[in-house]
Amino acid sequence: MEAAKALDDKHYRDSLSNVNKKGKRLWIFPKKPSGGYYKARSIVAWVLMALMFAGPFLKWHGHPLMLFNVLERKFIIFGFPFWPQDFAIFAVAMLTGIVFVVLFTVVWGRVFCGWVCPQTIFMEMLFRKIEYWIDGDWKQQQKLEAMPWNGEKIRKRSLKHTLFFLLSFVISNTFLAYIIGIDELSLLMKDGPLAHMGTFISLLIFTGVFYFVFAFFRELVCIIVCPYGRLQGVMLDKKSVVVTYDHVRGEPRGKMNKKEDTSHLGDCIDCNLCVNVCPTGIDIRNGIQLECINCTACIDACDDVMTKINRPKSLIRYDTVEGVEKGQKWKLSGRAIAYSSVLVILVSVLTFFIASRDDIEAVLVRTYGSTYQFQGDDKISNLYNVEFINKTFSEKQVTLKMEDDRAELVVIGDKDFLAPPGEQSKGTIMVVIPTSKVKSNRFTVPIGVYVDGEKIKTFEAGFVAPIMN
């Protein structure tokens, strides 16, 4: 009996809060949140949205500040251009990103989901706010839903879905601007959709996807689609900071009743407000759940209740499960400091990689299969292939200069290498040395590499010669 009850109590582990027993989706009408965390999250969200929408318009030295042109494999991140040749940095960045996400989540839980994730920000801070503005709070929304189609419902639904579609169109255009650049997008707009039907259809498809996600799919993105959400089970443990309910303080829960002795009850008055405000429809009092996006709405709701009944706030709060069970105040643990230090080191290394990246990558290798050649009776030469990769926005002129008095540099073809932006320039050079000046059969010869007249590096070209008697 006890076991059966325990199993029944844990039904939330085996079923989704927004799906009924027949597998039909239950629409969630979350109560409008309010409180300190909601205000802080709103400020963060507005700042992030402002940056995102303004991003394509921001330029640095005439080029976009951010560009992710996957079609032409051209990327600009904070004004730094990256080309396909920078794949190594991308690989390091990807690895850093993965390690960062894992370590960050192990220590700080799903803070990202609640405060920074674009899905949460757009859903809770833009589309949901429009919904509250048009349809009213949760009770009015439920009433409207149950209402037969009449003038009011048609008017509200039309207005809401028109605004949702327009916003989705703006978001799609913003993403497109990040891919092709705002100048290119402006040109497409000037030409009109008929002149670029393919692009326009793609834009409409993306608009449709965004509209579907924010108007209908909503919390299901976090619950069943997002891989980050699905991985929470393996990343979180009892030491991770999460939005959690203090069951030690709150249980046994029970309604306030002035006529009865309730002194044996915990602080939770079972008002259900923390459930009512939850955008994923869960009860945080059941413990950490996959559906919880750490949006903090339940913290605000419960703090408000605690204030009203004159009990300490933070019955629901950011804390670790261990902290709640042991009744310890959360403090920065050694593990949190160690993991956070690793994160800082990783980010610093990546920043150093990016900042110290050469504008021109220059490579010199001996021509494949060659050793040395005799030039007449008194000279020996070696052949090399050179390659320059221009990682800047402007064309660069690369010049090579011999820096060893004994030797002569012969460029086969053009003396100067012109490297167009983001492209390679290749060539072949020959180093010629009089036989009388060759003292060993293996040594290096310095060759200066100059870009627009400024020396950027020195090649130490390995020279091979026959063994001299």
Ligand code: SF4
């Ligand atoms: S809001 Fe607080 S008091 Fe009310 S049910 Fe939730 S945990 Fe209990």
Ligand code: SF4
């Ligand atoms: S349980 Fe609380 S923090 Fe988690 S999603 Fe629901 S309201 Fe947000």
